[in-house]
Amino acid sequence: MSKRAKVNGGRVNGGRLEFLPPQIPTRVGRPPEDEGWVHEANLDGYRTQIIIDNAGVRLYSKNGRNWTTKYWPIALAVDLPCRTAILDGEVIVPGEQGASDCPVLEAAIWNEPSRLVFVAFDILHLDGRDLGSLPLLQRKQALWQLVEPGLGKIQYSEHFEGCALALFRTVEKIGLNGIISKRADSRYRSGLSNTWLKAK
Template identity: 60%
Template sequence: MDQPPEGEGWIHEVKFDGYRAQIIVDRGDARVFTRNGHDWSTKFWPIALAGQALPCKSAIIDGEVIVCNEKGASDFNAIGRAIKAEPSRLCFVAFDLLHVDGRDLRSKPLVDRRAKLAELVRDKPGRIQFSESFEGDATAIFRAVDAMGLEGMVSKRADSRYRSGPSKSWLKAKCFVEADLEVLGVVREPGEAPLALMAKGDGSRNYVGAAVIGLNRAMKERLWERVAGMPGRAPKGIPINKPNAQWIKPGLVGHVRFLKGEGGLRHATLTEVRED
């Protein structure tokens, strides 16, 4: 696990596993934009519709588009399916307010911005929810987040002004897990970090994702020898297109560290390999 910042002056929120976005409300209309500035109002139409019902003439709200699983945790892999088939499952978790009714709040302390945000969205039915915060022992909060199977938490300086991009005032602490998985093959491309293609460790050879190869030199050399000396075929039904993949025969186990959450591997690193 990562470690959250200790000390006073921080507030902590659950880190939701979704798409960062902003709702922009203007004279009765509402649009939803991605982190990169793309207008996804038609894809996130239930959220845009909910934005039109907010009690303000104009606003810019920062947050995360998520889909919750049956346990109530955000499920990143379900967002794409929800956009296509179940848009009613989309929710927007609001955690900051940049503008409201002509007032630029970005220079105000975070706690003041969030107080205005709470007035705007908290306790109102619909697709837009308020991201609740916690104060106190950061390590204890983080352990509780980890025990609930969540991705992590974000710690923010209570007095911080709004700044786009990375900031030392907003720090993420992510929950990682480790597991033994089967190595199906590798992908080596010029200028890119080498990747290991991984499957469940139950012998099914069901693909679960790719992991950056973070092996020491000796283990990496043994892996390249295995790739060269025991070539294999792509497993049947593998749901990815990897024309440059080098597949290997079954029998190689990899120890992988990856981000906790639903579905396949995310932010994964292969740290060890051994023969089954």
Template identity: 75%
Template sequence: MGKRDKVDGERLAFIPPQMPTLVEQPPEDDGWVHEAKLDGYRTQIIIDKGGVRLYSKNGRDWTTKYWPIALAVDLPCRAAILDGEVIVSGERGTPDSVALEAAVWNEPSELVFVAFDLLHLDGRNLTPLPLLLRKHALRQLVEPGLGKIQYSDHFERGALANFGVIEKTGFGGIISKRSDSPYRSGLSKTWLKTEYS
């Protein structure tokens, strides 16, 4: 186990998130995967002997605000750290950023967690592994469906072609990630963000 995995009483510690660098166009060369930009609240779910906790991107414990998600966490593992975003789905099934803030305070039952990375699993630090291996492990952990905990799919080629399709569906842009990259906290050149104007 690495330094990040030091556990106090078998409790896992929050890992500061990896953040994408803003660019004008998504990369078109091989070796990148692309996900829809969700425009939600970046959130980390930690599951360990102490139970389930949810943290904001700044490391604040938001478990009580996100209690319906915490109660819905029932994954086939003893311990895990999932990186993702809390969203509210709009009428077209895409994230509704306007409704999100209201839901946090007034209708938390509408909140959904969309997982896009897995940083720890049952005693193993996954951050040094390539992104696609982490996403494969995450896909095994989070079953497909429209529950409170969802998996964020990705596509591997033709980002610009998919950029237009994603824009029409109401997403805010594209997050492009190097498929072979480890997870590193802080601003990253291996995660790139392209936004719609």
């Protein structure tokens, strides 16, 4: 078998899971109003992927750059009950409403990395299993069980069902930067996606 053979939602290279290009939401003017979608606040942080395997913990930017040294407090805080995993999320500096302030985030990366938090919203791989082929809500359930939602360095991104437009207006009023709507039954696919929509 090739050393770069595809294994369970990632690629193995010398026993290490490799970075997977993220799924990217399509920008829209209004959130979807039909059924079958779930919605999350747009955190407006830095898209980040955490990889856990027998080589340790690594954090990657959305372009696949290894930013583990920049995000070292998060890497040190990863202590999850799994052998291998790939988590998708955003690094933020939480504000009053939970979203990130981009100028503060940029400054914190270089000057106060202890303020950084990783908010996980998807899981692509867990202990040898490809979860990317599962429907979104099943992946969210697996992620919730793994992360054990709390207020530590690794947090869980809650999702909401119901009227997207009402949620969109609410997050605007409290100063958040829009919402991400995702098809509840969607599989994870790298690249630009019409099953993930960003309204802001």
